[in-house]
Amino acid sequence: MAKNHQLLIGGEWVDGDAGTSSIINPATETVVAEVPEASVAQADAAAAAAQAALPAWAATPPEERAALLRAAADRLAERREELIPVIISETGATAQVGSRMQVPVAITRLREYANLALQNHDIALTPNATPSTPLAPGGLIGAVVARQPVGAVATISPYNFPLVNQAGKIAPALAAGNTVVMKPAPQDPIAVIELARILDEVGFPAGVVNVITSAAPEPAAALSTSTDIDMVSFTGSTSTGERIYESGASTMKRLLLELGGKGAAIVREDADLKTAIGALASVWGFHSGQICTAPTRAVVHRTRYDELVSGLQAAAGHMKIGDPTDDDIIVGPVISAVQRDRIEGYIQSGADEGATVVVDGRRPSHLDTGFYVGPTLLADCRPDMTAVQEEIFGPVIAVVPYGDDDEAVAIANGTEFGLYDYVFSADMAAAYAIARRLRTGNVGINTAQRNPNTAFGGFKKSGIGRDGAVFGLHAYTELQSIVWPA
Numbered sequence: 001m002a003k004n005h006q007l008l009i010g011g012e013w014v015d016g017d018a019g020t021s022s023i024i025n026p027a028t029e030t031v032v033a034e035v036p037e038a039s040v041a042q043a044d045a046a047a048a049a050a051q052a053a054l055p056a057w058a059a060t061p062p063e064e065r066a067a068l069l070r071a072a073a074d075r076l077a078e079r080r081e082e083l084i085p086v087i088i089s090e091t092g093a094t095a096q097v098g099s100r101m102q103v104p105v106a107i108t109r110l111r112e113y114a115n116l117a118l119q120n121h122d123i124a125l126t127p128n129a130t131p132s133t134p135l136a137p138g139g140l141i142g143a144v145v146a147r148q149p150v151g152a153v154a155t156i157s158p159y160n161f162p163l164v165n166q167a168g169k170i171a172p173a174l175a176a177g178n179t180v181v182m183k184p185a186p187q188d189p190i191a192v193i194e195l196a197r198i199l200d201e202v203g204f205p206a207g208v209v210n211v212i213t214s215a216a217p218e219p220a221a222a223l224s225t226s227t228d229i230d231m232v233s234f235t236g237s238t239s240t241g242e243r244i245y246e247s248g249a250s251t252m253k254r255l256l257l258e259l260g261g262k263g264a265a266i267v268r269e270d271a272d273l274k275t276a277i278g279a280l281a282s283v284w285g286f287h288s289g290q291i292c293t294a295p296t297r298a299v300v301h302r303t304r305y306d307e308l309v310s311g312l313q314a315a316a317g318h319m320k321i322g323d324p325t326d327d328d329i330i331v332g333p334v335i336s337a338v339q340r341d342r343i344e345g346y347i348q349s350g351a352d353e354g355a356t357v358v359v360d361g362r363r364p365s366h367l368d369t370g371f372y373v374g375p376t377l378l379a380d381c382r383p384d385m386t387a388v389q390e391e392i393f394g395p396v397i398a399v400v401p402y403g404d405d406d407e408a409v410a411i412a413n414g415t416e417f418g419l420y421d422y423v424f425s426a427d428m429a430a431a432y433a434i435a436r437r438l439r440t441g442n443v444g445i446n447t448a449q450r451n452p453n454t455a456f457g458g459f460k461k462s463g464i465g466r467d468g469a470v471f472g473l474h475a476y477t478e479l480q481s482i483v484w485p486a
Contacts, residue, residue, distance in 0.1 A: 005035045007213065008196045009042060010049030011206025017042055021215045023190060026092030026333040027324050027370045033090075035189055038212040043181075043219035046210040047228035050152035050179040053207030058149045058177040062117045065175055069114035071202035073107050079198070080104070083191055085325075087163060090188035092333040092371070094324040097287050106167035106195070116473050117175035121147045127486040140486035147477035149177035150254050151230025154223035156244075157192065158236045159185035159335050160290040166192050169233045169256075170199075170209070172473040178231075179208045181223060185236070186215035187335050224248050231255065231476070238391070238417075238461045245464075256465040256475050258292070258457060260391040261419030264412035265295035266434060268405075269303050271424035272446070277311045279422060279448035280397055284319050284375035285330045289395035290339075292462075293420035295448065297388060298399040299411050305401045309358060309379050312397065316359040316375040322367060333371045334394055340371040343394035350378045350387035350398065361395060383411045391417065405434060413439045418459030422448065441466070 016036030132138035184192035324332035361374025
């Protein structure tokens with residue numbers, strides 16, 4: 001791997017005009033690497049390069065686009081063992097998450113969209129018998145609704161799954177004939193830079209794929225306002241998504257925004273608590289709760305409340321926290337000192353507002369180095385508490401009691417978010433009926449597992465649009481209606 005990380009702009013690898021910044025290992029607090037700091041001018045140049053490369057790439061046969069995506073997937077697979085420790089060191093992901101949920105999933109997404117690139121996604125319509133009008137003669141009028149690439153797309157990814165998220169954006173965008181400017185999160189951009197290097201090495205034309213990195217907000221903001229960028233695909237916080245929405249309005253940017261979540265897990269009186277507790281514990285064990293789909297609110301029937309709290313307390317005791325490179329570690333660090341302090345602030349706010357801190361993960365006593373927060377369980381919570389309303393993005397579960405299904409639904413729907421909720425019940429018909437009442441883009445019934453073929457996205461302030469599988473490819477297209485006399 002190149003030690004001198006650079007930006008890719010218009011087919012050229014260049015240093016950052018604003019110098020470099022240090023990437024810190026969240027587990028050791030040591031410097032992993034120095035990465036380039038792009039200037040606003042370089043962000044503008046990357047956008048211009050993507051726009052200039054668009055006509056030729058949009059006209060490239062789907063077979064050629066697919067072949068390049070497959071070549072990139074193959075090359076990424078060849079570098080899998082090299083990249084996994086890099087991702088662990090820059091993200092703090094545990095060995096289990098880093099080896100199974102980062103590089104392999106990115107490879108799968110590249111291959112998936114290579115296959116989808118070969119399919120015809122146009123919609124043929126039945127000819128319509130139309131009478132003569134002052135506008136034109138009548139007759140049978142045929143039509144097709146064609147899918148055209150949106151244009152040059154800025155893909156801005158979060159810090160929790162940098163490689164996977166970027167692959168899930170650029171693969172459908174490129175498959176559909178768009179060009180891209182990748183902008184990874186400032187905390188962990190190394191794997192994304194290497195992804196750009198792979199795409200460049202396998203032969204994507206100059207300007208089709210670009211990458212800029214910066215810890216400063218201005219270069220990313222420039223992509224949101226640039227007239228050369230037709231669409232912004234962003235995954236991250238709702239507050240940042242709101243700013244992208246506002247800044248893109250003047251140029252009518254197309255948007256795909258996958259924003260915050262505050263997942264509610266409704267645990268009914270008849271639920272299998274072992275299943276529910278296992279799913280809820282994923283808040284602690286899956287990337288230290290740094291995942292927007294996490295079931296961070298346990299909304300539990302009063303008759304099962306004490307039993308569930310006790311079960312979660314016991315489960316927390318089995319969550320080994322420490323060095324993420326150890327295979328038996330379940331809970332690694334969070335991304336930064338800033339995020340650790342933010343999470344601890346939410347835990348304290350819960351206590352201050354009346355919650356009982358049943359399990360307190362603040363500053364694990366056996367770890368002197370690293371940005372660690374252990375599994376934390378807040379009981380006796382009310383729906384209006386700050387820790388119940390706001391996205392914490394850390395290993396914290398808040399437990400709220402309820403009396404009947406109507407109250408459970410009201411609590412679940414009672415935040416500004418609507419990304420992913422859950423229902424646990426032995427009565428599938430009742431669970432399904434509750435799921436249909438939830439104002440959320442996704443619902444898991446008796447499972448925290450995902451189906452990769454579903455449309456993924458949120459209601460309310462959890463975002464705009466849908467990605468995932470064929471829905472993701474369609475997100476990077478515009479519909480063009482073409483009609484003719486049949």
